[in-house]
Amino acid sequence: MDAQPAAPGARFVDPNALARIGSLELLARTVVDGFINGLHKAPYLGVSIDFAEHRMYMPGDDIRFMDWRVFARTDRFYVKTFEADTNANFSVLFDVSRSMSFTSGGVSKLDYGRYLAACLTYFSTKQRDRVGLVTFDDDIVTRVPPSAKHLEVVLHTLDRIEAGRPGSFERPLFKATEFFKRRGILLFISDFYDEPQAIVDALKPFRYGGNDVLVFHVLDPAEIDFPYDDATSFQDLETGRKLPVVPEKLREQYRQLVQEHVGALSKLCGENRIDYAMFNTSQPLDHALFQYLAMRHKLTRVR
Amino acid sequence: MGLLAPLFLLGLAAIAVPIVIHMIQRERKEVIEFPSLMFVRRIPFHSFRRQRIRHWFLLLLRCAALVLLVLAFARPFVRSPALAAVTDGAREVVILLDRSYSMGFGDHWERARDAARDAVNGLAPDDRATLIFFDSGAAAGPRSTTERASLRGLIRDVELGAGVTRYGPALKLAEGIFESSELPRLEAVMISDFQRSGVDSAAGIRFPEGAVLTPVPIGSDVAAANVSVAGVLFHREYFSGRERVAVGARLTNRGAVAIEGLGVSLEMDGRPVETLTADLPANGSVTVDFAAVTLTDVRVPGAVRVEADTLPADDVFHFVISPGQxxxxxxxxxxxxxxxxxxxxxxxxxxxxxxxxxxxxxxxxxxxxxxxxxxxxxxxxxxxxxxxxxxxxxxxxxxxxxxxxxxxxxxxxxxxxxxxxxxxxxxxxxxxxxxxxxxxxxxxxxxxxxxxxxxxxxxxxxxxxxxxxxxxxxxxxxxxxxxxxxxxxxxxxxxxxxxxxxxxxxxxxxxxxxxxxxxxxxxxxxxxxxxADYRPPTPWFPAGQVLNLSEQEVALGTGGLAEAEFVVMSPSGRRIPVSAGDRAGFIDLAEQGLYEVHDARAADPRPLTLAVNVDLAESDLTAVDPEELAATLTGRVGQGREASAPVREISAGDLERRQSVWWYLLVAAFLLLVGETVVSNRLSRTVLTAD
Missing domain, CATH: 3.40.50.880 (Class I glutamine amidotransferase (GATase) domain)
Known part of the structure; x- marks a missing residue:
């Protein structure tokens, strides 16, 4: 994947440098605050507390929102309503299957996904969204229901997760559909090692439930470029199966298959109005924020 | 160009080893964990070998090192006409100069040294020479030298010895020099009186093929007459409670003419005691008895002398009389x-x-x-x-x-x-x-x-x-x-x-x-x-014996050999060293006469006196035919100086040894292997870093 051009003033932080920050909250703050400072003039930073309309006072309304000036002019009771918060549910569905623990020397996919989830959760909290988290491998591992007060719980959960078991999409995501009765923004972070059609089939129920679905496809550089040289045995992290491989001979075919996989997944997601983005773990996290906000901006315009 | 051991070229087949290693599949032992082999499994499996050679430079280094090693073992040499021209005609000359005491007969010693100088002067510019002095042993000067001045200096400084003639050690030394020589002509010049008594020691010695021996006999044509004191006997007796010793001397005449009225004198402690006359028959011996002398409590050196003749070394016999034990x-x-x-x-x-x-x-x-x-x-x-x-x-x-x-x-x-x-x-x-x-x-x-x-x-x-x-x-x-x-x-x-x-x-x-x-x-x-652990005192020792002073420590009166601090004076007045370490207390009695051994730590200031006499076997001046000895050593009869210059064809082994090309090849192979190590290590590090 080609590197995205850096926005003016943006501060790109190397994931390897971020990995040395122990606290996820501090990490998220480091990335997000710096990012916001760099983009304070960005046009799509428009989600804020705005006056929406007046409506007639109904018994039971909070009298603190009574507009006394209107009462003085019209002698009628009106209350002010605000479009202050999006009040959206922002949930991260994080694949913690064993393949996510892979690293070719830098930050593992799991850590990269962890940083992504932490940053975007923090970012969403800044926007008064309710934040939640679901981790899954072959089943649901942990669940933090969306709440405006759950930032720390989400960060703590993210901090604790470990990749251990083989993963799948159909079964855990089918279960997860039960958690999201209310519409919200769902962010899927995974390496998506499955057939594209099967993946999209597992995501469709969320989309049909009215959720805005974002898919972050996280891959290690070695998974993209296959830079191995000497013939040796490769072991599948999830199945444990070993295969003798001569990388030199397979490299081109492998790269082609990966590109086809990414292309197919991107195409199917587009067809189903699912936002897809692929991330290389060697790229700065800021890029993920750009990607996310671009999507949010698009959603705002649609709304 | 030739090879001394061409069979080693079969080792060139070993070049196939690095080539095969470079071409065959080299599978790393460690297993690489990969997130998913989903895509790899989709690729059709092909069993194939790596047929493309990687790291050409490394392969060339390894092959070149192997080739050089194999060539080094094959021991190549060059048959160059230019090289042969340089060495043709040069001689390896060994000059053997007899310094046994029989060479002191008349003017033999001076004539022998003159002959040695002539041999040195006769050396061609390309010749190399070694000077060997021999009596019962042999000692060589600088080996295969072209320094004429050094050789002349050695001849000037050499002194007559007290040993007997033994050709064996000197000839063995010459044989070793010839065998290690690279020059095409080998020649030995032996300057001696060619006494027959020393021939037995030369048994079994044979010079290399092509070597010649040029004898230079130093002797008289007339039968050499020689009188010698063959030995002394002590007759001990007690008179008035004092011990007396009567010394009897045995005289030998090896000449064909009887001698009458030969003066024989007895010296005790450096002073003449008695002089007698004796009549010696031709080729016969006689005993002369001196009057008894009274002994004191200490060891007394003495000597029996006859009138000096042409060979003075055997005209005196030294001894030390100890008080009766x-x-x-x-x-x-x-x-x-x-x-x-x-x-x-x-x-x-x-x-x-x-x-x-x-x-x-x-x-x-x-x-x-x-x-x-x-x-x-x-x-x-x-x-x-x-x-x-x-x-x-x-x-x-x-x-x-x-x-x-x-x-x-x-x-x-x-x-x-x-x-x-x-x-x-x-x-x-x-x-x-x-x-x-x-x-x-x-x-x-x-x-x-x-x-x-x-x-x-x-x-x-x-x-x-x-x-x-x-x-x-x-x-x-x-x-x-x-x-x-x-x-x-x-x-x-x-x-x-x-x-x-x-x-x-x-x-x-x-x-x-x-x-x-x-x-x-x-x-x-x-x-x-x-x-009683009785050990009889030794009145005299033969020249050339190595004496263990620890056996004399009782006479020295010290507390032990370890505490002794010896100072040994030779008969010629030279201070000679006493062996230290494992051979502490040993001295080489090389000269004829009286040795004085002082122990600086002994309470008794009187030195221990040791009498040393020449071996009388050397008094027999009967000579052997020099040509007979030369024939025994070279395997050729009737050789002369003119006939003694066959140019030895330099064998392939000699050529190879002289050129020693294998050594350079080995060094080059070593350097290549060092380079190979550096390169392969660098490549390995690169691969590891990539991993």
């Missing part, structure tokens, strides 16, 4: 024994001058510790263990180095409480019927019996033994003789620094007839001398 013996007898019980023993010990025996007798009852004060040997003759303090004193005396002889008899009771001195338990007397027993086994290697080892030197087995006491030797005891029934006859045991000998039968004539046999006297003398 006395072994002090205490014979302890039984007061109830017959008077003749000690008779044979004391009479036998009363005879003898080298050493003399100072015998004192006592009885067991009168024996006391003070009797041991100045004694070296105690004989318990048919008595039991000394009772009380005397027994303890005897045990201490033995442990301190005394010698004890216990002769068993009727009264040889050794009770349980007595000092543990005997080599074994003594049983009750045992009779042998009929003609009695005899000695069946005798250890002739033991100092007591070694005088009887030679034929017709006395037979100790002729004595008959009618009664003796059986002995059960202790574990540490050694049985020196047994009777014919297997019973021990003489048993030895060491106690501390002393010795105890137990004789199973008597030393008188009651139980055996040994005392009446001729061997009785030397047997008793050897027993006593052995127990």
């Amino acid at each position: 006395v072994v002090r013996v205490l014979v302890v007898g039984n007061e109830r024994s017959a008077p003749e019980a000690d008779l044979y023993l004391t009479r036998a010990l009363g005879i003898g001058s080298a050493p003399a025996f100072d015998v004192r007798s006592t009885t067991l009852a009168a024996f006391e510790a003070a009797d041991l004060d100045d004694r070296q040997v105690v004989v318990l003759n048919d008595v039991g263990a000394p009772p009380g303090d005397a027994g303890g004193a005897l045990a201490d005396w033995v442990a301190a180095g005394g010698g004890l002889l216990v002769a068993a008899g009727e009264r040889s009771a050794w009770p349980a409480g007595a000092p543990d001195l005997l080599p074994g338990g003594v049983g009750s007397p045992q009779d042998r019927a009929g003609r009695g027993g005899a000695l069946g086994y005798v250890d002739y290697t033991h100092p007591v019996f070694e005088v009887f080892a030679a034929p017709r030197s006395g037979d100790v087995t002729t004595a008959r033994f009618f009664r003796y006491r059986p002995i059960e030797p202790q574990a540490e005891a050694v049985t020196l003789a047994r009777f014919d029934d297997g019973q021990p006859a003489l048993v030895e045991r060491r106690i501390g620094r002393g010795n105890v000998l137990l004789w199973a039968s008597g030393l008188d004539s009651f139980w055996n007839d040994l005392a009446k046999k001729p061997v009785y006297l030397p047997f008793v003398h050897r027993l006593t001398e052995y127990l």
